[in-house]
Amino acid sequence: MSFPIVRNRRLRGTAALRNLVRETQLTVHDFIYPLFVTEGTGVREQIGSMPGVFHLSMDQLEAEIREVQALGIQAILLFGVPDHKDDLGSEAYGNHSIVQRATRAIKEWAPELLVVADTCLCQYTSHGHCGVIKHDERSNRTEVDNDLSLELLVQTAVSQAEAGADIIAPSNMMDGYVQAIRAGLDEAGFSHVPIMAYSVKYASAFYGPFRDAAHSAPQFGDRKTYQMDPANGREALREAESDVREGADLLMVKPALAYMDIIRQLKDQFDLPVVAYNVSAEYSMVKAAAERGWINEQAIVLETLTGLKRAGADIIITYHAKDAARWLAQ
Template sequence: MAYPTVRNRRLRTSAALRNMVREHAVTVNDLIYPIFVTHESNVKHEIPSMPGVFHWSLDRLEVEIQEIVALGIQSVLLFGIPHEKDAHGGPASDPNGIVQQATRLIKQWAPQLLVIADTCLCQFTEHGHCGVVQYDEAKKRADVLNDPSLELLAKTAVSQAEAGADIIAPSNMMDGFVAAIRQGLDEAGYQDVPIMSYAVKYASSFYGPFRDAAHSAPQFGDRKTYQMDPANAREAIREADSDVAEGADFLMVKPGLAYMDIVYRLRERYELPIVVYNVSAEYSMVKAAAAQGWIDERSIVLETMVSFKRAGADLIITYFAKDIASWLNGPRS
């Protein structure tokens, strides 16, 4: 007579046994917390579409940084909200720009905290695109110019490294952006500053609240000519291959939840650290549902984080980072 196995059931009978055989776990070391900084004074302004996430002015930022450090979070991703914009995103590379000022202050307050600088032009351009735009009168359309954009992005990356950024994170998706930034950093003497490439960045509908937060929505058209089609998976490998060849040190997939298969594909192919961005709408949807009492926020968030790890992510950029750190550091149930 054949008897069914009960081995797996036995390993699930107690919390201690379940913990012992758990294949994946999330730690505070896995988390990167995004911060929005602004030139204004005395600002702690909650972003309406992202409950619990704020714009911070530099004169109030230290309180936030000390809380992050106290929670054990080891890295932050900086996004700047400038007080002025121009056609070419010049304020992005200003040595006294908002990201550069914030970086210097953070390195004073918490030298051990890793500062990752977002390297893009969209927050700093009047038109909201990630590069230089030229209007073609004959075609009655505006085009993003790739190569002139690369020059500005490399200049921005160097200014961020000079300010003390530990990692440069270019999110612009221009062709050849990793090579241009790597060359710029190396020539400026920052050979040891790594590049966290937004290697696979989709033209996604999940970015809406972020564009509200960063004041970076395109003023015309969209970003589909330089961000990826959500229908394409094989293209992700081509994009990542290109960035690896150009010298990327980390590979990022953005967004996260709808693109777990892409995270897995990259994990299977590359030895580099894989980063996933748990983006703004993924955050806001959970917050909205939790506010209605429809879900258990903590359980949903922790399950999502484990799923990112299971798919192959080494690092997770998430607006939930402080919440997760509190839950992980708190009493265990």
């Protein structure tokens, strides 16, 4: 016996009915909003390649935090843009460095707002790499010193936790970074502070505007020796599995849009929250097209973020967070 094809048109009727049967719910509670804090006073400078995103000095930061809170956003990701850079990235782990000072201030203004601290050296090193650089005279090769970098990254994570950071987010991709940071945090009395591991971070062309924002472009070479080949999928599972064994609490995929298949694989494979980083170029391309009137920005952004959630992201780091929060509240 054959049956006619019957489509569920009855479930696509009114808006209220569509809301009842919607499979994926996007809310403001899904978002983490990145912020760039810099030295100086009176600084609120729009980043040229990221319309609507600003460098903020400490005296401008409180107003931004109040706005974020008013929109219902519950977490921020804090990046520091220091004046001083050196070979060892010493401003990353100083107790009075920009991220540590900003974290303390935010915790006074908004104690309930979650502060996620970026834990990397690239913004703080004179060469722009995510770790300490060494030169081998015999082979005439310049490469990252993984073990020394880990020592400094542990110092950075501990100093951020001491300042009040709620989550440590190591973006450096050094071998063994989760295990080292977990051990360092535990030893310092911060066993309760979770690690948001940049488990699957590809050597991507989508980071360009961020490097403009963070002043962190490598001065030589690239980061392909410690970031993943965009062609590799199974490697992503191995990297994530390694981070799980080392003590990660959240697993990130970065970038997001070109790697939605990876987001889904991590969601299916691991019993930890999955974070999607909707990165700078993904943001800037939408902004550029919207400014030219080529797209409906609100519709594109909400469809994109819903797609990331549907793919398996529990949390979305996005520069669209403030706009999306307003649109979702309408």
